[in-house]
Amino acid sequence: MKKNSAKSASKTQSAAPATNDSNASPKVKFFSGEHIPLELHKVRVVQKLHLVPVERRLAAMQEAGFNTFQLQTKDVFLDMLTDSGVNAMSDNQIAAMMQADDAYAGSQSFARLQSAVEEVFGKKYLLPAHQGRACENILAQHFVKPNSVIPMNYHFTTTLAHITRNGGRIVEILSDDALKIKSTNPFKGNIDIAKLEASIATHGAGNIPFIRMEASTNLIGGQPFSIANMRAVRAIAKKHGILLVLDASLIGENAYFVKQREAEFKNASVAKILLTMCDLADIVYFSARKVSSSRGGGICSNNKEIIDQMKNLVVLFEGFLTYGGISVREIESMAVGLRETTDETVMSQSPLFIEYLVGRLEKLGIPVVTPAGGLGCHVDAMGFVPHIPQKDYPAGALATAFYIASGVRGMERGTMSSVRDVHGHDILADAELLRLAMPRRVFTLSQVKYVEDRLAWLYKNRNLIGGIHFVEEPTVLRFFNGRLAANSDWPQKLAAKFRQDFGDSL
Numbered sequence: 001m002k003k004n005s006a007k008s009a010s011k012t013q014s015a016a017p018a019t020n021d022s023n024a025s026p027k028v029k030f031f032s033g034e035h036i037p038l039e040l041h042k043v044r045v046v047q048k049l050h051l052v053p054v055e056r057r058l059a060a061m062q063e064a065g066f067n068t069f070q071l072q073t074k075d076v077f078l079d080m081l082t083d084s085g086v087n088a089m090s091d092n093q094i095a096a097m098m099q100a101d102d103a104y105a106g107s108q109s110f111a112r113l114q115s116a117v118e119e120v121f122g123k124k125y126l127l128p129a130h131q132g133r134a135c136e137n138i139l140a141q142h143f144v145k146p147n148s149v150i151p152m153n154y155h156f157t158t159t160l161a162h163i164t165r166n167g168g169r170i171v172e173i174l175s176d177d178a179l180k181i182k183s184t185n186p187f188k189g190n191i192d193i194a195k196l197e198a199s200i201a202t203h204g205a206g207n208i209p210f211i212r213m214e215a216s217t218n219l220i221g222g223q224p225f226s227i228a229n230m231r232a233v234r235a236i237a238k239k240h241g242i243l244l245v246l247d248a249s250l251i252g253e254n255a256y257f258v259k260q261r262e263a264e265f266k267n268a269s270v271a272k273i274l275l276t277m278c279d280l281a282d283i284v285y286f287s288a289r290k291v292s293s294s295r296g297g298g299i300c301s302n303n304k305e306i307i308d309q310m311k312n313l314v315v316l317f318e319g320f321l322t323y324g325g326i327s328v329r330e331i332e333s334m335a336v337g338l339r340e341t342t343d344e345t346v347m348s349q350s351p352l353f354i355e356y357l358v359g360r361l362e363k364l365g366i367p368v369v370t371p372a373g374g375l376g377c378h379v380d381a382m383g384f385v386p387h388i389p390q391k392d393y394p395a396g397a398l399a400t401a402f403y404i405a406s407g408v409r410g411m412e413r414g415t416m417s418s419v420r421d422v423h424g425h426d427i428l429a430d431a432e433l434l435r436l437a438m439p440r441r442v443f444t445l446s447q448v449k450y451v452e453d454r455l456a457w458l459y460k461n462r463n464l465i466g467g468i469h470f471v472e473e474p475t476v477l478r479f480f481n482g483r484l485a486a487n488s489d490w491p492q493k494l495a496a497k498f499r500q501d502f503g504d505s506l
């Protein structure tokens with residue numbers, strides 16, 4: 001009885017996007033002419049935040065070893081570290097969690113997830129995994145051999161780690177604009193088609209198990225690719241008999257940008273755009289911590305043979321095939337969250353807030369990545385603190401300084417997140433970015449304005465910011481657990497200047 005009514009609730013939900021996903025833009029015009037992103041949701045559960053004084057922020061940063069990953073949330077005001085697993089869930093997602101079917105095997109929660117995946121991504125077969133990197137582990141173990149080469153638009157940290165761990169390497173084939181901070185190119189995530197052909201000729205199709213395209217390319221600022229580009233990549237992959245794998249972790253935003261920026265899809269629904277993208281890929285995998293605002297991950301395909309071959313790795317590393325290390329409650333919320341990804345009013349909220357913040361910062365002359373992407377606002381550390389050389393981790397230093405100035409936690413995406421070469425030298429990152437992630441539907445506009453205000457103050461005082469260096473450096477994904485120290489007493493001086501300028505304000 002209960003189960004049925006819950007099921008019909010989720011059915012209603014699955015039908016909802018059809019009406020929401022009209023051709024109307026979710027942007028609401030204000031009579032004043034001001035461009036303000038209007039929240040198309042209301043807050044029904046809140047969590048109290050703590051903004052601690054600047055002296056405590058300085059101490060907390062020292063305790064955290066100048067690594068924002070090591071901060072405790074009791075010391076964090078706005079957590080803009082990531083969009084992973086911290087997105088606001090909808091009422092329908094929470095409701096769906098109550099009908100979870102706890103079973104080791106044959107859970108109906110998994111059956112509901114399978115049908116959502118088929119409806120939204122158009123893929124019939126689904127392997128569950130506990131998160132996105134677990135999907136990458138399975139794909140890399142299955143496909144990557146010593147000397148394998150994987151061409152891609154750009155790597156993600158965990159993708160690179162799994163491919164190299166299995167003896168392969170990556171080649172990034174980006175358009176020339178991709179790494180330019182300031183650009184008007186609407187599709188900086190595109191693969192350069194001529195370079196892709198050349199790369200296949202160089203490495204040999206036989207050494208390339210798959211080409212990888214990442215939607216809303218995370219590390220270059222949440223920048224999308226166009227469907228025209230994906231079609232061209234698909235044609236080349238097909239010609240050479242190479243599989244095309246789509247990392248769909250940030251696919252909702254990529255679909256939203258396609259609708260906004262690619263003329264052919266101006267009047268297409270987000271649902272149709274998602275299906276079009278997934279149809280071009282042989283294998284789609286995702287981190288549900290991002291897409292679907294839940295927690296978990298999955299690999300899906302219409303190729304039963306490929307899926308069957310990877311099943312052993314799922315049972316070995318993740319769990320039985322109908323849960324794969326994911327709680328059944330999360331599986332239920334994932335199914336609803338995936339369907340909500342087709343709703344433009346849902347998918348537009350984070351990009352519109354990011355666009356607003358990027359626009360305001362640009363006006364203030366603060367260097368930011370343009371055009372505004374998905375995921376977050378990316379501040380260009382090499383433009384913000386040009387006096388800090390890359391070896392002193394300018395983006396890491398900026399993340400540290402911004403936390404001290406504001407209590408806002410961002411993430412370094414630069415050389416600190418990179419690796420060392422065989423000689424032990426840092427491989428300098430292509431860009432040094434402070435990423436201020438915009439978790440989906442979590443913050444209000446006044447909070448975004450606070451971020452703008454404190455960044456403006458910090459920009460004015462940017463000469464006070466100095467470099468940092470590692471004191472404890474793990475060999476794998478060092479940015480997560482590494483500890484660093486300031487190269488001088490600049491953090492103390494920055495905190496003192498804050499106190500001087502703001503009096504007894506927080």
Ligand SMILES: *Cc1c(COP(=O)(O)O)cnc(C)c1O
Pocket residue numbers: 084131132133134156158159214218247249250287288289290296297
């Ligand atoms: C987050 C992310 C991953 C890894 O997913 P996790 O759930 O964090 O393991 C892989 N690819 C992209 C593009 C991501 O953004």
